[in-house]
Every structure is written in structure tokens, then in C-alpha cells.
Amino acid sequence: MSKSVTAPKLEDVVADMATDIIKQAAAGDPITLGDAMNKARHVARKVVTDGRIAPALEPVKWWRSHAIVGALNAGAGALVAALPTLTPVIVDLASPEQVKWWNAAVTLTGVVWGVVGAAVSVGGRVNTTRPIG
The missing domain is CATH 1.10.287 (Helix Hairpins)
Incomplete structure (x- = not known):
């Protein structure tokens, strides 16, 4: 697997994470601004730890x-x-x-x-x- 972060790879990961958030929002209560910020941080954390992106962020000796x-x-x-x-x-x-x-x-x-x-x-x-x- 290539360790480079390409635009399509990043788009796929963000789209997957955003889809999960949209599904959660559609299933229940309205989201406050604070909840939206927390969910956005959660998405960002998931994106940088996703197996398709994380190897490209690991430092090289x-x-x-x-x-x-x-x-x-x-x-x-x-x-x-x-x-x-x-x-x-x-x-x-x-x-x-x-x-x-x-x-x-x-x-x-x-x-x-x-x-x-x-x-x-x-x-x-x-x-x-x-x-x-």
C-alpha cells in the first residue's frame, strides 16, 4: 500500500466519516453547535487514525x-x-x-x-x- 495521502484517498475517508455523522444526526435529536464541534473533532481524530491515512502521517527516521x-x-x-x-x-x-x-x-x-x-x-x-x- 502506498503511504502517500492522495486527494481521492482523503476524500473517501472524510466521506465515510461524514456519512456516519449524518446517519447519527438523521436518526435522532437535533445537534447543538457544541455537539457539532465535538463530532467534527471526533471525525478529524478518526480521519488521522484511519488505516488508509495514518501510515502517511507516521514520521520516517x-x-x-x-x-x-x-x-x-x-x-x-x-x-x-x-x-x-x-x-x-x-x-x-x-x-x-x-x-x-x-x-x-x-x-x-x-x-x-x-x-x-x-x-x-x-x-x-x-x-x-x-x-x-
Whole structure:
């Protein structure tokens, strides 16, 4: 079952709850304003606890949020891309040509990692259906 709250799903739940209230009102006494408010609160409580809606309102753990995980990966990618400029190169262990290619590979890896992380973060934010808890 999808955890997202869609307009048709919400309409169905509210219609079901409102039908119950209308049936109760039609069966008996006139309703005062206070009774109407209490019934409205009761309907709201039933809507948010209904099995069709409640899963979408449950918070997701922060480490399962695509927006947060993507942002963390974008930051990690930026750090990896900056690594060649932040660390001293030991030229004795490799030729200058090997160092140049290694630095380019590390930078490219970091940039790709950061772009993918940013894309995951934006996708997570755009498609979010639940709060972070």
C-alpha cells in the first residue's frame, strides 16, 4: 500500500466519516453547535487514525529520509572532490603523471558522488509524503 495521502484517498475517508455523522444526526435529536464541534473533532481524530491515512502521517527516521541521506552524500562528494587539493602529495612514491591522473580520478569521483547525492536529495524532497521524526 502506498503511504502517500492522495486527494481521492482523503476524500473517501472524510466521506465515510461524514456519512456516519449524518446517519447519527438523521436518526435522532437535533445537534447543538457544541455537539457539532465535538463530532467534527471526533471525525478529524478518526480521519488521522484511519488505516488508509495514518501510515502517511507516521514520521520516517532521519537516516531513511532520501533528502537527508542525499544531502549528506552531496557533502561527502564535495569533500572527496576537494581531497587532492587538501592533502599533500608524496611525489617520491609516484611519478608526476601518475599523481596527475590520480588527482583527476579522485576529483571526478567526488564530483559525480556529489551530483548523485544532490539528485537523491532533491528527489527525496520532491517526493516526500511523510514528516521526519
